[in-house]
Amino acid sequence: MNNTVIDAHNISRVYNPETIPVYAINNVHLHLEKGEFTALVGPSGSGKTTLLNLIGGLDKPDSGHIIIGGTDITSLRANELINFRLHNIGFVFQSFNLIPVLTARENVEFIMLLQKVKRKERDKRVIQLFKQIGLEDKMNNRPVQLSGGQQQRVAVARALASKPQFVLADEPTANLDSAAAFNLLDIMAKLNKEENTTFIFSTHDQRVIERAKRVITLVDGKITADTAAVPLTNHKLIVT
């Protein structure tokens, strides 16, 4: 069985090619399999967000190909890409990005409405997801009535609602205190272990790196290390 989720070949993204070119991503190869729990690390400006935006289909590379579950997303037209993202990729952002006028439940359900999932199936999935994030009692709260950590857990549920091939998280714990960060990581790790959900997250956060199974290091737009995660006691071995 082919377990490849992401296969990116020779991808580059150059900003300002006409003036002062910035090689944000410089000829990168990346292969990710189903069930990975992978951290993308590197100094500020090393290209982490750019790489996540490329593999999430939010931006296009200037060269190279990105194959997701057998589809070359670099060859899709804009409207095809929107549809592809909707069905295949879940996103979690640093600043949660929940829709403020919707309840937590509606935020999670919204993506299934776009996918035209039938009501019975939506109800079942929403309840299952809120159980998994431990917030069944807060489903009808609006984002403003939730803590940052609770909002980020709802964002994880929303990312999973569409049953994506993988979830991309850009600095998911950056705005969380330690307790909320650990709680979020526990939930993500549990989803990874029990449901084989594939996660790739960019981070500067040692607490997150510590929980990853694989750590990919970017420096100046290039992958300089790609290793199994190192436990905290040896964390000086990780290049960040």
Ligand SMILES: Nc1ncnc2c1ncn2[C@@H]1O[C@H](COP(=O)(O)OP(=O)(O)OP(=O)(O)O)[C@@H](O)[C@H]1O
């Ligand atoms: N829209 C843009 N126009 C021009 N340059 C950009 C643009 N977006 C990013 N860059 C440059 O591309 C490089 C990579 O940026 P990117 O945001 O991907 O890094 P990062 O590793 O995510 O950084 P951080 O950890 O600070 O979030 C940087 O040099 C940045 O200044």
